[in-house]
Amino acid sequence: MEIYINAERAQLDVADLLNFGQLIQKIETDVLGPRGEVLTQIQLNDRDLDEAAELDHQNLPLSRIQKLIIKSTTPTMLVLEALGDAPTILSEMVKVLDEVLGSFEDSQDSKGYQEFVIVTDGLSWFTTIYSRSMAIFQDLILQQDLHQSPFILESQKLSKTIEEILDCQSSKDRTTFLDLLEYELKPSLEVLSREVVTFREALVSNP
Amino acid sequence: MSIDLDYLMECSPHLHKILINKEFQDSRINDVVPATTRSGLPNLILKHPRGELTLHSGYPDKEAKKIYEKANIKERSLTICFGLGLGYHLDYFLEHHPHEDVVIVEPTYAILAQAVQHRDLSPYFKNSRFKFLISADPDQTGQALCEFYNFYQYSGVQVLELPSYLTLFGAEWERMKSHFTQAISKYTVNTITIMESEGDFTDNCMKNVPHFGKYPWARHLFDQFQGIPVVIISAGPSLHLQFDLLREIRNRALLICVDTAFPILKRQGITPHIVCTADPTSGNFIHLKNMDVSDVYVVAEPMTYYEILELEGLRAFFTNFDGYYAKYFTQFASGPEALLSWGSIASTCFDLARKIGSNPIIFVGQDLSYSDFLYHCPGSRFDDGYTSYLESADRRYLYTSYQSFHIQRLLEYNIFPEPDIYGKTVFCQKNHRLYAKWFHDEFARSSQLIINASERGIVRENCRQMRFKDVCEQILTRELPIEQKLAELYNRPSDYNYQALLTDIDSKLNTLNEAGKTAKKLQQECEDLLQSKDEVETDSGKVKVRNSFNLLTSQSNCGIEDKFILDWIDHENQKAEMFFKREIGKLVGQVLSAELIETTANFYYNFMESRFSCFENLGAHLMVAKEGCLNSMGEKWEQTAS
Numbered sequence: 001m002e003i004y005i006n007a008e009r010a011q012l013d014v015a016d017l018l019n020f021g022q023l024i025q026k027i028e029t030d031v032l033g034p035r036g037e038v039l040t041q042i043q044l045n046d047r048d049l050d051e052a053a054e055l056d057h058q059n060l061p062l063s064r065i066q067k068l069i070i071k072s073t074t075p076t077m078l079v080l081e082a083l084g085d086a087p088t089i090l091s092e093m094v095k096v097l098d099e100v101l102g103s104f105e106d107s108q109d110s111k112g113y114q115e116f117v118i119v120t121d122g123l124s125w126f127t128t129i130y131s132r133s134m135a136i137f138q139d140l141i142l143q144q145d146l147h148q149s150p151f152i153l154e155s156q157k158l159s160k161t162i163e164e165i166l167d168c169q170s171s172k173d174r175t176t177f178l179d180l181l182e183y184e185l186k187p188s189l190e191v192l193s194r195e196v197v198t199f200r201e202a203l204v205s206n207p
Numbered sequence: 208m209s210i211d212l213d214y215l216m217e218c219s220p221h222l223h224k225i226l227i228n229k230e231f232q233d234s235r236i237n238d239v240v241p242a243t244t245r246s247g248l249p250n251l252i253l254k255h256p257r258g259e260l261t262l263h264s265g266y267p268d269k270e271a272k273k274i275y276e277k278a279n280i281k282e283r284s285l286t287i288c289f290g291l292g293l294g295y296h297l298d299y300f301l302e303h304h305p306h307e308d309v310v311i312v313e314p315t316y317a318i319l320a321q322a323v324q325h326r327d328l329s330p331y332f333k334n335s336r337f338k339f340l341i342s343a344d345p346d347q348t349g350q351a352l353c354e355f356y357n358f359y360q361y362s363g364v365q366v367l368e369l370p371s372y373l374t375l376f377g378a379e380w381e382r383m384k385s386h387f388t389q390a391i392s393k394y395t396v397n398t399i400t401i402m403e404s405e406g407d408f409t410d411n412c413m414k415n416v417p418h419f420g421k422y423p424w425a426r427h428l429f430d431q432f433q434g435i436p437v438v439i440i441s442a443g444p445s446l447h448l449q450f451d452l453l454r455e456i457r458n459r460a461l462l463i464c465v466d467t468a469f470p471i472l473k474r475q476g477i478t479p480h481i482v483c484t485a486d487p488t489s490g491n492f493i494h495l496k497n498m499d500v501s502d503v504y505v506v507a508e509p510m511t512y513y514e515i516l517e518l519e520g521l522r523a524f525f526t527n528f529d530g531y532y533a534k535y536f537t538q539f540a541s542g543p544e545a546l547l548s549w550g551s552i553a554s555t556c557f558d559l560a561r562k563i564g565s566n567p568i569i570f571v572g573q574d575l576s577y578s579d580f581l582y583h584c585p586g587s588r589f590d591d592g593y594t595s596y597l598e599s600a601d602r603r604y605l606y607t608s609y610q611s612f613h614i615q616r617l618l619e620y621n622i623f624p625e626p627d628i629y630g631k632t633v634f635c636q637k638n639h640r641l642y643a644k645w646f647h648d649e650f651a652r653s654s655q656l657i658i659n660a661s662e663r664g665i666v667r668e669n670c671r672q673m674r675f676k677d678v679c680e681q682i683l684t685r686e687l688p689i690e691q692k693l694a695e696l697y698n699r700p701s702d703y704n705y706q707a708l709l710t711d712i713d714s715k716l717n718t719l720n721e722a723g724k725t726a727k728k729l730q731q732e733c734e735d736l737l738q739s740k741d742e743v744e745t746d747s748g749k750v751k752v753r754n755s756f757n758l759l760t761s762q763s764n765c766g767i768e769d770k771f772i773l774d775w776i777d778h779e780n781q782k783a784e785m786f787f788k789r790e791i792g793k794l795v796g797q798v799l800s801a802e803l804i805e806t807t808a809n810f811y812y813n814f815m816e817s818r819f820s821c822f823e824n825l826g827a828h829l830m831v832a833k834e835g836c837l838n839s840m841g842e843k844w845e846q847t848a849s
Binding site for chain 2: 173
């Protein structure tokens with residue numbers, strides 16, 4: 001079995017391990033933990049694993065692992081990478097949102113709700129990135145007065161909008177739900193997709 | 208804010224009383240509570256048994272613009288507004304069309320009672336162009352809507368639909384529309400001509416002229432298959448039960464299928480002999496588009512969607528359903544070519560089977576119901592929808608079974624229980640019942656043995672029910688030279704008389720041209736009549752007026768005697784024709800007065816205007832037909848010369 005971590009061959013004692021799940025756990029505890037890194041990608045026997053596939057392979061015996069490639073990074077880099085991806089992802093969310101609104105406009109409500117699930121996945125991703133940014137760069141944000149930056153203000157507004165959307169979904173108020181999507185959420189995502197670039201630059205330029 | 212409702216008292220004391228005293232009960236609305244829009248304007252929240260719904264968007268101006276744009280407003284159309292709400296959308300409409308008539312449909316007093324308390328709605332109640340229909344009974348409202356539709360004034364209907372009303376009362380609104388269109392259709396041959404104003408039928412007939420001589424007509428098939436068994440294949444859900452047997456019997460029976468069944472059969476490796484298609488819209492073209500049709504014969508009608516007749520390798524026979532234009536073009540073929548068409552193309556397949564002399568006539572896939580809770584026949588292209596449905600979000604639909612996919616689809620329709628061939632309950636639509644009844648009646652009139660081998664569905668009377676397996680084993684037992692026979696009939700030389708058609712079209716174009724001039728002259732006569740309306744008190748004036756009326760009445764057909772053209776005018780100009788005849792009828796027997804002269808002269812003037820534009824439209828249609836005719840004759844001439 002060959003194990004590579006960030007392109008370097010790793011030597012690990014696997015004598016006590018039975019399966020893939022235990023191996024990953026050991027790598028996280030013994031190798032990545034001390035380095036302050038988190039695991040970002042797993043390639044098992046030349047196949048990329050997403051989270052679901054990783055779970056599926058938890059009990060895979062070690063004997064069936066020929067090659068394991070692990071990529072890791074620090075939480076700071078992870079957040080910066082995600083913020084780098086954010087303009088593209090947020091723009092894509094706006095496009096999906098347009099499709100959602102189109103479906104509701106054509107009275108295809110069930111299709112609209114199905115498509116909206118993609119937007120909620122995106123919102124969940126963004127919320128995670130935002131809260132991690134706040135936690136990791138807390139001092140820097142205070143020093144640089146970034147808490148008044150358009151990105152953070154809009155993100156806070158977005159958080160309220162999401163709450164209102166959830167309320168509407170539970171009360172089934174279609175009118176307000178669509179209002180929030182079109183006149184609150186969509187403009188917010190558009191602002192964020194622009195402002196996240198400046199925000200990230202501010203973080204990068206102040207290590 | 209308190210709104211003074213005196214205006215309501217003045218306009219409609221009865222409504223005022225109802226709204227003030229809240230003399231209504233509506234289980235669809237639990238409560239209506241005040242709210243505000245984002246800019247602080249009044250809004251309402253409707254609490255209903257399933258949750259709550261804000262009446263207007265928080266941005267009512269934007270909502271109004273959307274509603275307006277969606278309605279695609281045209282002049283001379285009746286505007287129906289489904290839901291007054293707080294009227295923001297009507298404000299926007301009135302800004303753009305201050306002089307249009309509007310019928311407001313309110314399905315409940317519950318919202319109106321609160322709306323009048325929170326916004327001044329007097330501009331609508333006081334506006335004489337606004338009419339209100341308030342009722343929780345959609346059937347009643349649908350019927351009442353017809354009273355507002357005037358064929359003289361309007362050439363269509365447009366609807367401003369308040370989205371919150373569609374959410375709450377969508378089903379009722381569909382029923383209202385359905386009743387309205389049904390009632391309107393009493394006055395028109397086809398409701399679609401009012402609601403859509405599409406000229407598919409006419410367009411196709413004209414565009415298809417070049418094909419009339421290219422393909423033989425159905426008469427060549429008539430009586431040519433005496434005693435040959437025919438299997439009519441429809442696309443009902445049960446069709447999938449017979450795929451295996453259908454693959455084996457191609458040389459033992461003539462296989463006639465409906466156009467929707469064709470791609471299903473092809474997918475299963477089954478090639479029918481004949482495909483019947485007649486849909487004039489592009490919708491059904493999807494069944495034949497990109498399909499290899501070179502190994503079948505298509506039975507088409509002049510109004511069949513024109514792209515079907517342009518498919519590569521197509522071999523067709525023309526028939527006619529006796530429609531306005533098809534009947535005309537069929538004259539230039541040499542014999543009786545008509546087949547019945549009653550709602551479903553399967554009716555045409557059946558009539559074809561009778562006229563070609565086939566016996567017995569065997570049906571498969573003729574369910575006319577959602578047998579086994581299936582929305583469509585398994586194995587058809589609709590199944591791709593299921594696959595992509597699952598793939599669209601594989602985890603979410605992990606437990607969506609094929610059966611529940613079908614049930615979800617069929618629940619989108621109004622379905623009714625009906626006993627099937629086994630006496631068990633099956634679900635179908637109302638039109639399925641009507642089609643089944645038509646078949647039952649026609650079976651009783653037919654001398655052939657009719658066998659329903661669908662093994663499912665509601666076609667149960669005046670026919671023998673058999674399993675298709677038994678039909679194959681007991682009846683379809685011998686090989687028959689069907690393919691050779693069809694090829695021989697198809698290859699008979701065309702006898703379509705383009706020369707006679709061309710001569711006749713030219714003569715009709717001349718007639719229409721002259722009629723147009725006469726219409727203009729008669730309009731001038733109407734204007735002269737208006738000028739002299741006040742002379743009616745004098746004897747000479749009376750004579751002058753009478754002479755004018757005599758002229759207008761005697762020449763109302765603008766010199767046209769051609770029966771076909773008169774029929775086409777009736778068809779193309781039906782709204783104006785019906786209205787005019789009705790209204791003029793009402794004036795008969797009234798005392799001659801300046802007012803009567805003005806009314807009558809205006810009627811005639813507008814009637815002539817409608818006829819003039821009708822003549823021009825007919826002329827334009829016939830020019831397309833003429834061009835097709837000339838092209839075909841040119842090709843024929845080139846073929847002969849070479």
